[in-house]
Amino acid sequence: MKINRQRAISKINFFSSEGIPFLFIIDFQGDNCIVEPLSDINHTEIKYWINGINNISSHTTQIVKSPADIVLEKHPITFVQYKEAFDYVQQNIIQGNSFLTNLTCETPIRLNLNLLDVFELSQAKYKLWVKDSFVCFSPEIFIQIDETGKLSSFPMKGTIDASLPEAEEKLMKDEKEFYEHTTIVDLIRNDVSSVADKVWVEKFRYTDKIRTQDGRELLQLSSQISALLPDNWRDNLGEILFGMLPAGSISGAPKQKTLQIIKNAEQNTYLSTLGKTNERGFYTGIFGVFNGKTLDSGVMIRFIEQYPDGNLTFKSGGGITSNSLAEKEYEEMIQKIYVPIV
Template sequence: MRKEIIRQELNKNGSLNEPFFFMISYDLSRYEIYKLNELPNDIKFELSKNSNFKSLEKIALSKFPIDYSAYKKAFTSIQNHIKEGNSYLLNLTFKTKIDTSLSLDEIYKKAQALFKLKYKDEFVCFSPEKFIEIKKDKIYTYPMKGTIDAKVPNAQAKILRDTKEMAEHTMVVDLLRNDLSIVSSKVRVDKFRYCDKINAGEKELLQISSKISGELKKDWHKNIGDILTSLLPAGSITGTPKKKTVQILDEIENYKRDYYTGIAGIYDGTSLYSFVLIRFIEKIEDIYYYKSGGGITCDSNINLEYEELQDKIYIPS
């Protein structure tokens, strides 16, 4: 089983206390693990501690999103599953054809984000969302759920008091708190629902995150594979309950996420940093597709969700 192979290989690399890069697809069907000093030239990545990037250049792209009627069909199916009690929160995603004059290499060079990754000639990702960090025997995760245009009057106050957004974010925090409890002890929510401003091309978005932590045993380096595979796929890009929600999404989305909404990161010999692979452009037979989506609950407004799907299609510069 591929999950077991990934688990064992990550554990082996962590036991060596030698820096390595890792990348795992959404369904754990694909992965890459390399010692940092042996990383192939066709895999590029950057990590940054700066989340307040200034927009110096607007990168134009044309979007050809899924037809509204097709989106409505999927949205309605999601709502039916929620009414039947099969799930309470589902992160519905689609791929959107885009046109841009830039190559994947050019997009990678120009994009500004906490995490950037270019994988061969297949895709480029510029993610604002951390998955887990492990530092000084503590594990942290930062679920990101809730988005609003920063230009909306009183945007921060509006999204923080929105009932639907509160419910959606609370469910993800509860899911990830439970996930961390599988691999760590003394799990707590350190910070609940704080705002980050995200450069989104022609717009600025406010996105809501929380910070959750737990304590690990000192030999966690030997168990990196157990930790990561126990937490995947990420709760923020699936929903709750996770297992049933993943099954529903597989049926409704009708396309393969592949590395989109998987994770990537590095272990530097003492600490581990990882990110969710969102804000994602994939090249398929010389056509570019941007994969994006958002969380759906019983209180979701279809028009706002359809708009959010498109708002998340941008190249931050």
């Protein structure tokens, strides 16, 4: 079922130009892709929920749990191990090789739910389950395209515990968060301008609230960048999607140099801690649905992967700038390990 980049572009262009509804799943590198008509998706192998568009035929979870019943044990890498990768990233930023780098980590977890349970019980705009592989429950939009060809992207950068006194004001006034968010907005504007005409920032720095399984609330900071696509955008939808990958919010700027920094930092971290080379795989890739007229898609953050031996790992991270503090970024990485079941 998995295909390469060029085959994926061809299939996307064909389905969209013919008005055939389809699902697409693209990994972080853009090298492994799934592109299939909605009518061909086997719901016993893949389930999706994309802003209400879904292939959920029935509720199959056998044990319906309340948030209080959910046990999520986190076993993150140590701060010393995290700081090794953090220092490498920040050194490159100081040297001018990057302005912003998204550093992610892999945290082994124990959870008294299986991947399908998480898919069915979690509350998120974008959900995806691939049997015996991973589950994603993402709050972040990648792009949306309406019938007129208006493209909108919604980069998400900035997180804070909503229970803190004056949490939203603190988030808005945090200089590091402002710089990080502004950098991502500028990067996304550049990405969008490569595939679209008139580009503008429609909304700048607004907050959404997310509830976690342990009763906490998180505030997430987003912006909206919009643009107008050419009239024939459905004939070239594959090039449009791949022309914007990987998503700026989970890579950084400038993109190509930053991707090499990410590869070195993340793989070196895991070579020393897990004894293997870590690759993001489908984590921080994108997935979405073209319904025959419009497109909606999400970024694959909030991601649990299952290894062949059945062990689970949660992948999370955040943006690093010259003003970032290692202790704060480490805590944010751990804070993002949750399942949104309320």
